[in-house]
Amino acid sequence: MFAKTLGEDGAELRPLEPWQAEEFLAHMDRGRDYIATHIMLPDLVTDLDSARAYLQSYADKAAADTGRLYGLWADGTLVGGVLFRLFDAARGTCEVGCWLEQDAAGRGLVTRAIGVLIDWAVDVRGIHRVEWVASAENTASINVAKRLGMVRDGVLRESYLYRGVRHDSEIWSVLAGDWRTARRGASGQ
Incomplete structure (x- = not known):
C-alpha cells in the first residue's frame, strides 16, 4: 500500500479499502x-x-478500471476522502469528487x-477531461474547483x-492541456 504525503502538515492520501470499514464507519459517524x-x-x-459494501463497490470499480477511492488522513486519523466517481479511460474522461469532516x-x-488525482x-x-460536479449551494466545493483552475461548464x-x-x-472541468499549462506556470517553467 502507498501513502502520498500532501504537504508539510503530514496529511496523507492513501487507498481506502474494504478492510478499513471500521475506521471508515467511525469517520463517517464523526x-x-x-x-x-x-x-x-x-x-x-x-x-x-454498509461501510464495507461501499468500500467494496469502489474496490470493484478499481478492478474494472471505472473508479477509485482514496482516504485523507490528518494526524493519523481518517478525516475525508477523494475519488474518481467515474473513470472512462477509453473516452478520456473522469469525474472527481470529495468529502471531508468539518474539523478538517x-x-x-x-x-x-x-491535484494528485x-x-x-x-x-x-x-485522461483528457476531468469533471467536478457540485451542488450549486456548496460554495466550499465550488471554491475547490476554482482553486484547481477548472472552468464552469454550466x-x-x-x-x-x-x-x-x-x-x-x-x-466544472479542466482539460489536460490546460492542466499541464497551469502546472508549468505554477512551477515557474
Whole structure:
C-alpha cells in the first residue's frame, strides 16, 4: 500500500479499502451531519455492513478500471476522502469528487489531494477531461474547483434529488492541456 504525503502538515492520501470499514464507519459517524449537508454518502454508510459494501463497490470499480477511492488522513486519523466517481479511460474522461469532516475543512486537503488525482489521470492514464460536479449551494466545493483552475461548464437545473429536494448541480472541468499549462506556470517553467 502507498501513502502520498500532501504537504508539510503530514496529511496523507492513501487507498481506502474494504478492510478499513471500521475506521471508515467511525469517520463517517464523526462527520455525518457536516458531510450530509450536500452529499448522500452518510445516508449510504450507516453501519459496518454498509461501510464495507461501499468500500467494496469502489474496490470493484478499481478492478474494472471505472473508479477509485482514496482516504485523507490528518494526524493519523481518517478525516475525508477523494475519488474518481467515474473513470472512462477509453473516452478520456473522469469525474472527481470529495468529502471531508468539518474539523478538517479549510486546510487545503481536498485541493491538494484532487491535484494528485488529476496529475495521475492526465499524466499516467491519458485522461483528457476531468469533471467536478457540485451542488450549486456548496460554495466550499465550488471554491475547490476554482482553486484547481477548472472552468464552469454550466448548471444542470434541479438535477440532483437529495432528501426529497431537487438541487441545481454545477459542472466544472479542466482539460489536460490546460492542466499541464497551469502546472508549468505554477512551477515557474
